[in-house]
Amino acid sequence: MGIWQSVVAIINDDNEFKGVELRKQDGAFEILWTRSSEDADVDWRGFAAECGLSVEPTALEGTDSDRMIVAGFNTAGTIFHRTTVPAAGDKEIESIIQLQAETRLPLPPEQIELTWRADQLRDEQMGVTIAVARKEQLQKFVGKVRCFKPAKILLNSEGIVKIWEVFFSGNKDNAVVLSTGSHNTQVCLVEEGRLSNAVVLDIGIEDFSAEVTEEQTETTERFAQDMRSVLDLFGCSNQDELPVFVLSDGSASYVSIVSSLRLAGLNARVATPDINGLMAKSELSDEDIYQYRTPIGLALMAFDAGADELNLFERLYIPMQKVAQRHWLYSPKVTVAIVSIMLVLLAIVSYAVDIAGPSSIEKRLEASVSDVDMNLLVKRQQLIKTVTRERPDLLDLLKVVNESGERGITLTSLSFKKGQPVSISGEASSNDQLSRYEKNLQNAKGIEKVNYTANTNAKSRKITFTMTFDYKNFGRKTARSKS
Amino acid sequence: MIEKLSKKDIRALKFGIIGAVAIILFVFGSAGHKRWTKAKANGAVLRTKLDAIDVDKARQAGLMSIVPVFEMPQVEEEQKFLFRDKLSEQLKRAGIRNKPLQVQPGRKSPQSGYKLLLVKCNATCQFVQVLDFLARLNENPYLVGIEEFKIKCDPKKQGEVELDFTVSTFAI
Numbered sequence: 001m002g003i004w005q006s007v008v009a010i011i012n013d014d015n016e017f018k019g020v021e022l023r024k025q026d027g028a029f030e031i032l033w034t035r036s037s038e039d040a041d042v043d044w045r046g047f048a049a050e051c052g053l054s055v056e057p058t059a060l061e062g063t064d065s066d067r068m069i070v071a072g073f074n075t076a077g078t079i080f081h082r083t084t085v086p087a088a089g090d091k092e093i094e095s096i097i098q099l100q101a102e103t104r105l106p107l108p109p110e111q112i113e114l115t116w117r118a119d120q121l122r123d124e125q126m127g128v129t130i131a132v133a134r135k136e137q138l139q140k141f142v143g144k145v146r147c148f149k150p151a152k153i154l155l156n157s158e159g160i161v162k163i164w165e166v167f168f169s170g171n172k173d174n175a176v177v178l179s180t181g182s183h184n185t186q187v188c189l190v191e192e193g194r195l196s197n198a199v200v201l202d203i204g205i206e207d208f209s210a211e212v213t214e215e216q217t218e219t220t221e222r223f224a225q226d227m228r229s230v231l232d233l234f235g236c237s238n239q240d241e242l243p244v245f246v247l248s249d250g251s252a253s254y255v256s257i258v259s260s261l262r263l264a265g266l267n268a269r270v271a272t273p274d275i276n277g278l279m280a281k282s283e284l285s286d287e288d289i290y291q292y293r294t295p296i297g298l299a300l301m302a303f304d305a306g307a308d309e310l311n312l313f314e315r316l317y318i319p320m321q322k323v324a325q326r327h328w329l330y331s332p333k334v335t336v337a338i339v340s341i342m343l344v345l346l347a348i349v350s351y352a353v354d355i356a357g358p359s360s361i362e363k364r365l366e367a368s369v370s371d372v373d374m375n376l377l378v379k380r381q382q383l384i385k386t387v388t389r390e391r392p393d394l395l396d397l398l399k400v401v402n403e404s405g406e407r408g409i410t411l412t413s414l415s416f417k418k419g420q421p422v423s424i425s426g427e428a429s430s431n432d433q434l435s436r437y438e439k440n441l442q443n444a445k446g447i448e449k450v451n452y453t454a455n456t457n458a459k460s461r462k463i464t465f466t467m468t469f470d471y472k473n474f475g476r477k478t479a480r481s482k483s
Numbered sequence: 484m485i486e487k488l489s490k491k492d493i494r495a496l497k498f499g500i501i502g503a504v505a506i507i508l509f510v511f512g513s514a515g516h517k518r519w520t521k522a523k524a525n526g527a528v529l530r531t532k533l534d535a536i537d538v539d540k541a542r543q544a545g546l547m548s549i550v551p552v553f554e555m556p557q558v559e560e561e562q563k564f565l566f567r568d569k570l571s572e573q574l575k576r577a578g579i580r581n582k583p584l585q586v587q588p589g590r591k592s593p594q595s596g597y598k599l600l601l602v603k604c605n606a607t608c609q610f611v612q613v614l615d616f617l618a619r620l621n622e623n624p625y626l627v628g629i630e631e632f633k634i635k636c637d638p639k640k641q642g643e644v645e646l647d648f649t650v651s652t653f654a655i
Contacts, residue, residue, distance in 0.1 A: 351515070351519055354519055354522045354523050354526055355518065355519065355522045357522075357526050358522055358525040358526040358529050361526075361529050361533070362529065374532065376555070378532050378535045379555070380553070380555060381535050382535060382594070383553070383555070383556075383594060383597075383653065384546055384550050384553055385546070386593055386594045386627075387549075387550050387553065387626075387627050387628065388545075388546055388549045388550055389593070390593060390627050390628035390651070391549055391550065391621070391626070391627070391628040391629070392628065392629055393549075394617050394629055394632055395614065395617045395618055398614070398617070410638065411636075412635065412636055412638065413633070413634065413635040413636070414632075414633070414634050415632070415633045415634075416629070416631065416632040416633070417630070417631045417632075418628075418630050418631070
């Protein structure tokens with residue numbers, strides 16, 4: 001998933017489409033635009049198009065790559081259930097919840113979709129919020145919103161809890177939040193700062209508007225009665241101090257709702273928008289915030305990447321991931337084209353160098369030496385090299401032969417002939433001396449394969465010897481013929 | 484117009500274009516290839532020549548220490564005269580009184596295109612004179628190498644040696 005610049009949230013509540021685009025910048029939120037439509041002919045596709053979203057099936061992926069699109073699902077047909085499970089792994093909890101759902105719900109498992117969210121572990125027990133809805137209803141909804149490829153489908157009631165927390169000063173961990181629309185009221189139970197149950201009542205602000213001056217009327221009584229039933233359903237009937245927040249745009253109608261609830265013994269209070277940290281292109285009023293409270297809440301949720309939202313559509317809708325646009329260099333076609341061009345260039349350059357190289361060298365040589373001179377120079381150089389190989393350094397040989405012998409050894413002759421070993425003759429005082437002489441010669445540079453024959457003169461006791469050895473490569477017939 | 488063509492026609496057209504391009508490439512490419520091959524061969528010959536004459540400084544110094552002077556070989560008669568003359572001069576300079584130098588035809592030349600001439604010398608002299616002669620022998624610009632070298636001393640005659648050597652030169 002890439003980094004989103006802004007979030008577009010669209011909902012259909014009270015038969016009215018509402019959409020906002022929210023941008024987060026430097027920790028502050030900015031509403032870029034708001035749009036609503038009460039036109040009965042407008043559907044999800046039409047409204048999404050009105051909001052500037054691409055709704056064509058062939059639209060390229062990434063058309064709305066800079067903004068995330070979120071659709072809100074009305075939880076009127078969704079059942080919430082609160083239970084506790086022993087501390088266990090996700091798979092075990094899943095199994096327990098499936099089992100509970102099968103036993104408690106009237107529909108077979110294949111006709112329902114459920115999702116759950118676990119709270120923090122307390123006393124080896126874990127509170128779990130379960131949301132269940134008919135699969136068919138969810139599939140129909142997916143069919144409606146798929147055209148504008150939302151990245152997420154979130155529950156409206158979760159959006160209400162979110163905006164209550166962020167822009168209606170919702171600082172209580174446990175509370176009941178009422179979001180009153182024109183013809184209905186969304187009642188959300190908040191536990192540990194998160195939605196744990198929600199119910200939709202079919203009494204709206206318009207039902208109160210007509211009765212605004214008479215407090216104990218049939219509507220208010222019915223509303224108070226419904227609320228008691230809801231709290232009973234939530235399991236909070238005996239919690240008198242549980243705060244009940246009625247989201248309000250500041251008008252008197254909401255005050256009358258709160259009054260009726262107070263009269264019914266509930267700890268009700270009005271929650272008005274606090275728009276610190278919220279900016280907009282045009283001036284924002286409390287009414288505006290209130291009107292678009294649910295889509296703004298959903299957009300806030302979408303920005304919260306770590307939010308553990310209840311996702312009823314997990315198995316029914318796989319959103320398109322924002323694909324990071326790959327650099328054109330990674331395209332195989334471009335790579336092949338570049339390689340081909342490089343190869344052609346290489347061939348051209350090689351050709352040009354091979355064609356131009358010899359002629360340029362010839363020109364330079366012609367400028368300095370003539371062709372005849374050039375050939376002569378080459379021949380001369382080759383001859384010098386040959387002569388170098390043919391010329392033994394006899395002075396060096398005499399020096400080595402002389403230095404290797406110690407006092408007492410007298411040399412009488414030395415014979416060198418190419419292709420034959422060097423031969424030296426002489427006299428030595430003892431065999432040891434001769435042996436040392438042989439050893440010294442053997443160790444001398446350029447001399448190898450030293451052999452000698454010796455005879456002792458009976459009269460003088462001197463040893464006459466003849467020694468042979470190879471000097472460099474001049475003694476080898478093969479080497480000489482090669483050279 | 485292209486819309487009116489069938490898939491087969493388009494395929495045939497594609498093959499035709501590919502064939503035409505291949506023919507053009509072959510015609511011009513083969514001429515270019517010939518030129519390229521010739522140029523490469525010329526380049527290789529030139530590079531070989533350059534390699535032959537372009538020796539690095541250290542190697543050149545090594546060559547110069549062994550062959551400090553060198554004259555290109557002349558025709559046999561002239562070369563024979565020049566080499567013998569220079570060798571006599573070197574012997575004389577070393578104080579060696581030699582017997583007349585004998586010129587002999589040599590063995591197979593180590594350098595194709597040149598004959599190898601041998602000059603044989605016998606002398607009786609002092610050992611020091613031999614050393615002096617050998618030290619200056621490389622200064623003979625016609626010398627190729629010492630083919631044979633024999634030195635024998637008589638213990639009874641102090642310092643006197645019998646010298647017998649053969650040196651070679653190139654000739655055309």
